[in-house]
Amino acid sequence: MKKTKLGEFEELVLLTVIVLKEDAYGVEIKRELEERLKETLSVGSIQSALKRMEEKGFLKSEFGEATAVRGGKRKRIYTATPLAVQTLEEIKEVRTQLWASIA
Amino acid sequence: MSKNSSHITPPKWSTRLLRLFLRGQYLEEIQGDLEEVYHDLLGKYSKSKARRIYHLEVLKLIRPSLIRKFSGSQKLNNFGMFKHILLISIRSFQRHKTTFLINLLGLSTGLAATLLILLWVQDERSVDTFHEKNDHLYWVMSNFSINNDVNTWNYTSGKLAEALLNNFPEVKDAVRVGNDFFRPRGTIAFDENYFEANGLFASPNFFEVMTYEMLIGDPEKVIADKGSVTISDEYAQSIFGSIENALGKTISWDNRIFSKEFIVSGVFKAPPKNASIRFNIVLNYENLVEADEWADHWNGGYAQTYLLLKQDTDIDAFNAKIADYLTINTDSDRFQLFVQQYSKNYLYGKYESGIQTGGRIDNVRLFTYIAIFILAIACINFMNLSTAQASKKLKEVGVKKAIGANRTALIFQFLSESILLSIIALVVAVGLVMLVLPQFNHISGKELTLISWKEYILPALSLVLLTGFVAGSYPAFYLSRFKPVTVLKGKFSNLRGEEWIRKGLVIVQFSLSVIFIIGVIVINKQIDFTQKKSLGYDREAIITFREAGSDYSNPQPFFNELMKIPGVLSTANMSGDFLAADDNNSGFSWIEGTEDDDNHLFDSPKVGFNFIETLGLEIVEGRSFSRDFNDGVSSIILNEAAVEYMELENPIGTKIGWGDDREMEVIGVVKDFQYGSLHKKIEPLIIQFRERGKQYFVKLRPGSEQETIAQVEKVFQDVFPGQIFSPSLLADDYKSLYDSENKVADLSNYMAAIAIIVSCLGLFGLAAFTAERKTKEIGIRKTLGASQLIIFQLLTNVFTKTVAIAILISVPIGYYIANSWLQNFAYSIELSWWIFAIAAISAMLLAWFTVGIQTIKAARQNPVDSLRAE
Numbered sequence: 001m002k003k004t005k006l007g008e009f010e011e012l013v014l015l016t017v018i019v020l021k022e023d024a025y026g027v028e029i030k031r032e033l034e035e036r037l038k039e040t041l042s043v044g045s046i047q048s049a050l051k052r053m054e055e056k057g058f059l060k061s062e063f064g065e066a067t068a069v070r071g072g073k074r075k076r077i078y079t080a081t082p083l084a085v086q087t088l089e090e091i092k093e094v095r096t097q098l099w100a101s102i103a
Numbered sequence: 104m105s106k107n108s109s110h111i112t113p114p115k116w117s118t119r120l121l122r123l124f125l126r127g128q129y130l131e132e133i134q135g136d137l138e139e140v141y142h143d144l145l146g147k148y149s150k151s152k153a154r155r156i157y158h159l160e161v162l163k164l165i166r167p168s169l170i171r172k173f174s175g176s177q178k179l180n181n182f183g184m185f186k187h188i189l190l191i192s193i194r195s196f197q198r199h200k201t202t203f204l205i206n207l208l209g210l211s212t213g214l215a216a217t218l219l220i221l222l223w224v225q226d227e228r229s230v231d232t233f234h235e236k237n238d239h240l241y242w243v244m245s246n247f248s249i250n251n252d253v254n255t256w257n258y259t260s261g262k263l264a265e266a267l268l269n270n271f272p273e274v275k276d277a278v279r280v281g282n283d284f285f286r287p288r289g290t291i292a293f294d295e296n297y298f299e300a301n302g303l304f305a306s307p308n309f310f311e312v313m314t315y316e317m318l319i320g321d322p323e324k325v326i327a328d329k330g331s332v333t334i335s336d337e338y339a340q341s342i343f344g345s346i347e348n349a350l351g352k353t354i355s356w357d358n359r360i361f362s363k364e365f366i367v368s369g370v371f372k373a374p375p376k377n378a379s380i381r382f383n384i385v386l387n388y389e390n391l392v393e394a395d396e397w398a399d400h401w402n403g404g405y406a407q408t409y410l411l412l413k414q415d416t417d418i419d420a421f422n423a424k425i426a427d428y429l430t431i432n433t434d435s436d437r438f439q440l441f442v443q444q445y446s447k448n449y450l451y452g453k454y455e456s457g458i459q460t461g462g463r464i465d466n467v468r469l470f471t472y473i474a475i476f477i478l479a480i481a482c483i484n485f486m487n488l489s490t491a492q493a494s495k496k497l498k499e500v501g502v503k504k505a506i507g508a509n510r511t512a513l514i515f516q517f518l519s520e521s522i523l524l525s526i527i528a529l530v531v532a533v534g535l536v537m538l539v540l541p542q543f544n545h546i547s548g549k550e551l552t553l554i555s556w557k558e559y560i561l562p563a564l565s566l567v568l569l570t571g572f573v574a575g576s577y578p579a580f581y582l583s584r585f586k587p588v589t590v591l592k593g594k595f596s597n598l599r600g601e602e603w604i605r606k607g608l609v610i611v612q613f614s615l616s617v618i619f620i621i622g623v624i625v626i627n628k629q630i631d632f633t634q635k636k637s638l639g640y641d642r643e644a645i646i647t648f649r650e651a652g653s654d655y656s657n658p659q660p661f662f663n664e665l666m667k668i669p670g671v672l673s674t675a676n677m678s679g680d681f682l683a684a685d686d687n688n689s690g691f692s693w694i695e696g697t698e699d700d701d702n703h704l705f706d707s708p709k710v711g712f713n714f715i716e717t718l719g720l721e722i723v724e725g726r727s728f729s730r731d732f733n734d735g736v737s738s739i740i741l742n743e744a745a746v747e748y749m750e751l752e753n754p755i756g757t758k759i760g761w762g763d764d765r766e767m768e769v770i771g772v773v774k775d776f777q778y779g780s781l782h783k784k785i786e787p788l789i790i791q792f793r794e795r796g797k798q799y800f801v802k803l804r805p806g807s808e809q810e811t812i813a814q815v816e817k818v819f820q821d822v823f824p825g826q827i828f829s830p831s832l833l834a835d836d837y838k839s840l841y842d843s844e845n846k847v848a849d850l851s852n853y854m855a856a857i858a859i860i861v862s863c864l865g866l867f868g869l870a871a872f873t874a875e876r877k878t879k880e881i882g883i884r885k886t887l888g889a890s891q892l893i894i895f896q897l898l899t900n901v902f903t904k905t906v907a908i909a910i911l912i913s914v915p916i917g918y919y920i921a922n923s924w925l926q927n928f929a930y931s932i933e934l935s936w937w938i939f940a941i942a943a944i945s946a947m948l949l950a951w952f953t954v955g956i957q958t959i960k961a962a963r964q965n966p967v968d969s970l971r972a973e
Contacts, residue, residue, distance in 0.1 A: 025132075025136075026136035027136045027139045027143075030136075030140070042159075042160055042163040042164075043133065043136055043140055043160050043163070044163035044164040044165075044166055044169065045163070047133055048166045048169055051129070051168045051169060055168075063132075066135070067139075069138065069139050069142040070136075070138050070139050071112065071134075071135065071138040073132070073134055073138065074131060074135065075132070075135060076132040
């Protein structure tokens with residue numbers, strides 16, 4: 001078993017970060033996920049997932065540009081670490097194998 | 104920062120909250136995210152909805168991973184500081200166990216006493232406030248002027264309610280109920296069982312205006328007609344077994360006003376504990392009018408009138424408008440009407456010369472002051488002990504200041520320590536309160552509970568914070584002032600001034616204690632005096648009881664039966680209540696033309712044959728009422744005060760007119776006796792004759808009282824079947840005239856004891872401290888040959904002086920307070936010097952005893968032990 005685990009919601013957020021590339025900051029992740037999941041998410045849930053994953057070493061982040069709608073506050077752009085990509089692939093692998101055994 | 108002027112800032116309040124709890128390094132990012140979200144929301148929804156969602160979003164950010172940590176450099180609030188203060192406080196409690204215990208004991212007893220008093224005061228204040236329309240519910244009072252004196256009555260004409268409703272637009276609704284004297288009691292019979300009734304005549308809208316919840320029946324209709332009554336749930340339970348069974352049942356009710364049958368039309372919830380008026384059955388006021396037409400006459404005073412006034416009524420203006428209303432409707436210009444808030448009447452029920460002068464509120468105030476004083480004494484203990492120990496804390500202050508603590512932080516630290524202590528004390532106090540509450544209820548005659556603690560948690564907490572703050576403020580501001588350099592060098596320059604303040608506080612404490620002692624002695628002496636004073640009549644071994652039925656036949660057969668009982672010495676009757684002394688009349692005329700003639704309001708009991716003999720009133724001239732002379736309503740007996748007042752030289756045979764057409768003749772004069780309680784002076788008295796009064800008096804032969812009472816009851820039941828026999832001893836009834844004083848006496852005894860104990864605790868602590876500080880001095884003195892007595896004197900002298908000053912201060916204050924309390928009584932004890940001497944000596948002895956325990960220990964110590972240790 002893996003020492004650091006990735007929760008289901010964290011996995012979704014992580015995948016969204018990879019999908020969004022250089023646009024991967026809090027609100028954009030929220031919008032993207034809300035659209036795909038067809039449900040409303042709170043800023044808190046997204047942010048706490050991001051912070052947890054950053055602490056576990058799945059994400060890196062740096063400040064991006066500031067915009068007017070943000071009242072001049074800078075965005076924080078997240079990028080997935082190689083560890084994250086590797087972990088995601090392992091999870092996918094396990095799932096594929098499991099689906100294969102069902103069929 | 105905003106580059107775009109169209110940018111709308113999100114709600115400030117939430118943003119501020121966000122800054123408070125969010126971890127600093129996340130702030131810019133998340134705040135930015137939120138503003139962006141808010142911007143999006145504004146595009147989609149209305150502003151208010153957007154704001155609402157924004158607030159929610161902020162709240163949803165309170166998550167362990169996003170908020171500040173409890174420790175480290177980015178901590179939430181000043182957690183570390185709190186932790187440090189808590190640690191220091193607990194360590195200091197552990198190190199100075201005696202001081203801690205004294206403080207805790209003192210504060211918790213003080214707080215417990217205060218909490219109890221708070222509960223009591225709150226309960227007193229809540230009386231009658233349960234009516235939903237309480238804010239606009241008023242009671243019409245009347246001032247009756249006679250002979251330059253004004254009597255204030257809470258009853259008015261039965262016509263007034265309706266007239267005020269029809270003629271004054273301010274009046275929204277008006278209720279009349281029968282006054283205290285016209286309450287139908289007697290017994291109710293159902294199914295051959297008899298139940299004691301406590302009834303109330305009321306107008307049909309009674310249950311709409313007043314809040315007594317109707318369980319069964321329509322509040323507007325239950326007493327709409329004369330033949331219907333509503334009963335309380337408790338009463339329904341005891342008569343019919345359940346409230347559902349009550350409806351529609353027929354009961355017969357016999358009392359001194361009527362004897363009729365009624366149908367139960369409704370059941371109401373019995374008046375709550377904090378209702379000033381209690382009743383278990385209500386019926387239409389018209390029943391009273393039917394029995395006595397004066398109940399609905401402008402010149403009668405049978406009703407109490409309650410008004411529901413409109414919201415914006417100016418009470419003063421309204422009072423001015425109704426003041427002369429009775430003059431217009433009666434031929435008398437002696438009445439002035441005014442309204443008083445219905446619920447205020449309980450606490451502010453006392454009037455002198457027509458002016459509101461207090462009432463129960465006096466006791467409420469008295470006990471509030473006592474609570475404050477007790478708490479002050481406990482706080483002073485804390486202040487004294489902490490300043491006394493200042494020298495021990497100086498090093499701590501010095502070190503902290505040297506490494507950069509500012510004064511505010513130190514003040515905060517010391518205040519926290521005292522607040523922590525008072526919170527611990529509160530917990531102990533609540534325990535104490537729960538422990539003594541049953542006993543307290545017994546003394547105060549209340550049914551207080553701690554169940555509704557939610558109401559008290561806030562006042563209790565603010566009380567604790569206040570106590571902690573007051574107790575801790577002096578040490579906090581005092582200790583934090585020291586200069587680190589001086590302190591660390593070991594110089595305490597200003598200890599002298601500090602000692603003075605300490606002495607001053609001890610003086611305050613002991614002054615309060617001495618005042619308490621004086622108060623307790625005076626109250627108890629006065630109560631004792633009221634019980635022992637010769638009243639001019641016998642009250643031992645006399646039982647009295649009332650026959651409450653409607654039967655007004657000649658009581659002679661009843662007396663004849665009673666006299667057959669060997670244990671009965673004598674029997675008598677009167678109409679009305681003897682001890683309440685509330686029966687009075689005016690309109691007597693003895694010399695035509697003088698101003699007092701016709702106008703003086705005389706106390707005027709109406710008694711039957713043998714009354715004067717049974718109660719042992721002394722006839723000084725003439726004779727008593729007698730069958731041999733065929734005495735009737737035209738025979739009267741005066742007391743000496745009346746003879747003097749009327750300036751009669753030969754009272755016997757004097758004709759006295761009453762009203763327009765009655766003439767009465769004085770047949771005798773009795774020696775002055777105390778009519779009613781000692782609150783009242785002996786006034787001119789006209790004793791009238793009524794043969795068929797229903798208040799009976801039976802004098803018992805000493806020795807076999809119990810047996811005789813049982814026999815009297817049997818005769819009573821035979822003669823008055825269905826009436827309830829509830830005898831009481833005249834002596835007990837007399838005692839209950841002083842119920843209020845007795846309660847005050849009992850409570851103040853306990854409170855004074857607490858105050859004194861807490862004061863002594865403080866003194867004990869101080870003495871312990873002084874002895875400890877002087878250990879070396881004592882050691883040296885002893886090696887040089889000082890005796891134990893000299894050491895004892897050395898240590899007690901300071902306290903002796905302090906307590907002596909306290910006594911000097913408190914005696915005049917105590918005298919003043921005791922004197923003004925005694926003014927409530929027409930006859931009171933002398934404030935002799937020995938009362939103050941006892942108070943002073945006992946305070947002094949207590950102080951010596953307290954200090955003595957400590958000093959003897961110190962004086963006996965082997966000097967080697969104290970000098971060796973460095």
